[in-house]
Amino acid sequence: MSAERETPSTSAEAPRQSAPVLSVPVLSVVVPTFNERENIGAVTARLDAVLGGIPWEVIFVDDDSPDGTARAVRELAAADARVRLVHRVNRRGLASASVEGMLASTAPYVAVMDADLQHDERLLPDMLATLREDALDIVIGSRHVAGGSVGNWDSDRQLASRVATRLSGLVLKADVKDPMSGFFMLRRELIDEVARDLSTIGFKILLDIFVTAKRPLRFKELPYRFRTRAAGESKLDSVVAWQYILMLLDKTLGRYVPIRFIPFAFIGGLGVFVHLAVLWLIFDLSGRDFVVGQTAATLVAMTFNFFLNNMFTFRDRRLRGWGLLRGWVSFTLACSLGAVANVGIATYLFHSTPQDGLWWLLSAVAGILVGAVWNYAVTSVYTWSKPAGGLVR
Numbered sequence: 411m412s413a414e415r416e417t418p419s420t421s422a423e424a425p426r427q428s429a430p431v432l433s434v435p436v437l438s439v440v441v442p443t444f445n446e447r448e449n450i451g452a453v454t455a456r457l458d459a460v461l462g463g464i465p466w467e468v469i470f471v472d473d474d475s476p477d478g479t480a481r482a483v484r485e486l487a488a489a490d491a492r493v494r495l496v497h498r499v500n501r502r503g504l505a506s507a508s509v510e511g512m513l514a515s516t517a518p519y520v521a522v523m524d525a526d527l528q529h530d531e532r533l534l535p536d537m538l539a540t541l542r543e544d545a546l547d548i549v550i551g552s553r554h555v556a557g558g559s560v561g562n563w564d565s566d567r568q569l570a571s572r573v574a575t576r577l578s579g580l581v582l583k584a585d586v587k588d589p590m591s592g593f594f595m596l597r598r599e600l601i602d603e604v605a606r607d608l609s610t611i612g613f614k615i616l617l618d619i620f621v622t623a624k625r626p627l628r629f630k631e632l633p634y635r636f637r638t639r640a641a642g643e644s645k646l647d648s649v650v651a652w653q654y655i656l657m658l659l660d661k662t663l664g665r666y667v668p669i670r671f672i673p674f675a676f677i678g679g680l681g682v683f684v685h686l687a688v689l690w691l692i693f694d695l696s697g698r699d700f701v702v703g704q705t706a707a708t709l710v711a712m713t714f715n716f717f718l719n720n721m722f723t724f725r726d727r728r729l730r731g732w733g734l735l736r737g738w739v740s741f742t743l744a745c746s747l748g749a750v751a752n753v754g755i756a757t758y759l760f761h762s763t764p765q766d767g768l769w770w771l772l773s774a775v776a777g778i779l780v781g782a783v784w785n786y787a788v789t790s791v792y793t794w795s796k797p798a799g800g801l802v803r
């Protein structure tokens with residue numbers, strides 16, 4: 411009886427009491443991918459070449475790339491247990507992919523690196539040693555410390571990067587020379603600490619981590635030279651630039667107002683000028699009825715606001731084709747109700763406050779505010795309803 415109990419069980423349910431498997435990864439390298447099929451073999455081979463002696467794994471996080479990157483990763487993984495895949499569908503975004511890759515890792519040290527071989531993988535062993543020995547939270551592969559460089563960037567890209575880095579000073583307190591870097595390694599406790607509060611909008615995950623952490627992070631920057639992309643093309647475009655601005659807004663004013671309300675209100679302000687211009691044209695210049703002018707101006711301003719919001723405020727939920735028409739109708743309806751609320755509240759306040767001083771102005775502003783909040787609340791739910799899969803670009 412007792413002998414039977416001591417026999418090691420081979421059934422799947424019983425946990426085995428044997429020694430732990432020693433090849434569990436100490437380092438996970440998270441590699442977000444979108445259309446990088448041509449590069450994943452090379453990345454894996456290079457990791458293999460530089461990480462000798464360190465138990466490692468690579469986690470590709472692919473957003474259902476049309477070029478079949480995920481399939482290629484699965485083929486690699488079939489022959490190499492160190493290769494893993496997180497395959498996301500109906501999602502897009504470098505920052506969110508990086509976070510989900512890091513969360514999928516159980517290793518004590520986690521790095522994030524691009525798939526296109528622009529980041530110098532030979533830095534990884536140094537990053538790991540520095541992270542361990544100096545008891546740091548995070549080590550950054552940096553292009554802007556002595557010995558690092560951006561390589562062959564054209565002047566436009568250099569300027570854009572400088573402007574973005576300068577802007578990061580609005581939210582970043584630490585003296586990080588390359589806060590835009592997409593190449594870094596951290597202790598996994600750090601990601602557990604910040605994961606729930608990250609913005610994960612767009613590309614700038616490192617900056618996001620620094621700003622989200624509630625304490626000063628212990629960090630070090632190690633220099634490397636940014637290489638030119640191996641195969642495929644860059645995904646950094648105007649959308650990414652806009653998402654960066656949204657992220658900065660989120661990190662500064664996001665505590666007080668929903669971030670999208672800021673561009674929404676700003677565009678609304680522009681709409682007032684459009685309205686007045688059209689009214690002036692029709693009523694003042696062409697001498698038509700005021701009602702005609704006012705009606706046309708309202709319609710034009712609403713349409714103007716609809717398209718601008720579709721292009722910027724709700725870029726990630728952008729409506730196209732027939733969706734545009736449906737969206738325009740619901741936007742116009744919602745804003746018409748908003749206008750009724752605006753006038754109603756302003757009129758009520760106007761009649762219930764003293765008839766002197768600037769009370770009329772205050773009443774008007776209150777009406778406008780209520781109208782704007784209403785328009786934002788309703789159109790963000792009905793016109794630009796959130797896609798089921800989260801942030802889609």
Ligand code: GDD
Nearest residue numbers: 442443444471473502503504507524525590592644645646
């Ligand atoms: N999963 C996923 N989803 N991956 C993405 C997405 C996405 O929506 N967009 C881009 N990627 C992957 C790419 O496949 C690549 O492996 C990596 O993220 C970087 O994308 P690139 O398109 O090559 O970006 P880049 O070279 O222009 O920008 C790099 O440099 C910037 C600093 O100048 C990146 O490292 C940025 O993080 C960095 O800020």
Ligand code: MN
Nearest residue numbers: 524526528639
């Ligand atoms: Mn790149």
